[in-house]
Amino acid sequence: MQLKLIASAAMAIAASTASVWANAGEEVNIYSYRQAYLLEPLLEAFTEETGIETNVVFARSGLAERLEREGQNSPADLVMTVDISRINELVERGLTQPLQNDVLEQNIPAHLRHPDGKWFALTTRGRMIYASVDRVEEGEISTYEDLADPKWEGRICTRSGKHPYNIALFSSMIAHHGEQEAEQWLAGLKNNLARKPQGGDRDQIKAIAEGVCDVSLGNSYYYGNMLEDENQREAAEAVRIVFPNADDRGTHINISGIALTNSAPNQENAIRLMEFLSQEKAQQIYAEANTEYPANPNVQPSGLVASWGEMHADSLPLQTIADNREAAVKMVDRVDYDN
CATH class of the missing domain: 3.40.190.10 (Periplasmic binding protein-like II)
Structure with a gap:
């Protein structure tokens, strides 16, 4: 398995983690509030399609503080999180960078992304x-x-x-x-x-x-x-x-979302992953993993979710x-x- 999952306990050894990642070659480094089991099938599919490996630090809290401590030396390319307040906290602290990207803007409706591209929803x-x-x-x-x-x-x-x-x-x-x-x-x-x-x-x-x-x-x-x-x-x-x-x-509705960090040492690969996650294949996997709604309006909800009836979202x-x-x-x- 290409995916590397780093437990939240590893937060205390950020320097050694950064060193390991620095030697990993073609990769994307992710800080995540989303649980590992939800991300694993998505990231494995991305690696299979692109050959780019993914490394994930999972934590229940403290990722914004960690990014602040690490500054431009942070190995993190992306942050994945749930709830608009958590993702907006990253923006308010100046930890994400704006991104104009045709693929993301085509796949994610305007009300489900930051007006300057500082975050994008992946599910609702x-x-x-x-x-x-x-x-x-x-x-x-x-x-x-x-x-x-x-x-x-x-x-x-x-x-x-x-x-x-x-x-x-x-x-x-x-x-x-x-x-x-x-x-x-x-x-x-x-x-x-x-x-x-x-x-x-x-x-x-x-x-x-x-x-x-x-x-x-x-x-x-x-x-x-x-x-x-x-x-x-x-x-x-x-x-x-x-x-x-x-x-x-x-x-x-609320969201799970993704944001590109200010440091993003693997920015090109990170953007490729963001694009991948907004597209139909990944959106279907993501929505089924947690009975959520795809953010991409061209993707239908899973069978169980669809059985409840159509949601008219605000x-x-x-x-x-x-x-x-x-x-x-x-x-x-x-x-x-x-x-």
């Missing part, structure tokens, strides 16, 4: 509403705005309001409604919570299955992953997936969501959402 995921099959009628809830309706008092579960996935959704509500109206909505959602925000998106589905609540928020791929896991399938089958705002602006530029992040965080604090 919808922030869905999950509703109890037994206790919520089909069509009874259909929009994010409905979550603040007093009829749902004591019936909604969510993870922390400060989690990046919820912050991105709240940022989109600010973009669509303005801060004052968005804050009133968030206060209404808080009033409808069945319990203090806790756990992850899978835990909200499990809470519905256990009767703790009737409605929750969650990313689409968590639902898909649970359906594919025999130990979690029963809980997933207890909920119905709802595409919020399907009849108007569309469902809020076309709000992801950069607008990133720009509203600070306001969303302050809004969560003002309504004291997590308490």
Whole structure:
């Protein structure tokens, strides 16, 4: 196998890692927040097609700080990450460089890339509403705005309001409604919570299955992953997936994305990998690996994802969501959402 995976523990030995990579020949060096199993089939396909080897440092946190420490001596060519706030952090710290590239601009819609090419989406995921099959009628809830309706008092579960996935959704509500109206909505959602925000998106589905609540928020791929896991399938089958705002602006989406670093010692090879990941072959592999939606509109979702029905995605530029992040965080604090 051509792919070299370096565990997050190796973050402490950056100098030796850089030395190993420097002697590797034709290569691309990647810092990744995405887990290795998601990248492996993609990068193996790239190496098979191009002969260019790939080296990956995987970490759960700290990659932006590491890039700052390394500066222009960093061996990293690319950063791969999830969530618009994480990828925008790299931009705000000045760690990525702009890229104008015809292939990427043809394959990735404008609202799924930075206006100056400082990041590009590779996959998307919808922030869905999950509703109890037994206790919520089909069509009874259909929009994010409905979550603040007093009829749902004591019936909604969510993870922390400060989690990046919820912050991105709240940022989109600010973009669509303005801060004052968005804050009133968030206060209404808080009033409808069945319990203090806790756990992850899978835990909200499990809470519905256990009767703790009737409605929750969650990313689409968590639902898909649970359906594919025999130990979690029963809980997933207890909920119905709802595409919020399907009849108007569309469902809020977030991304996994990629950015070219300022240092990029293997820049030409890195751009070849970015192009490859935006094309149909890789987009299909990537989307199937985690039941996500391809960013390339010419690629269809996997069979399981397609079976849920077509997602009408909100076309709000992801950069607008990133720009509203600070306001969303302050809004969560003002309504004291997590308490």
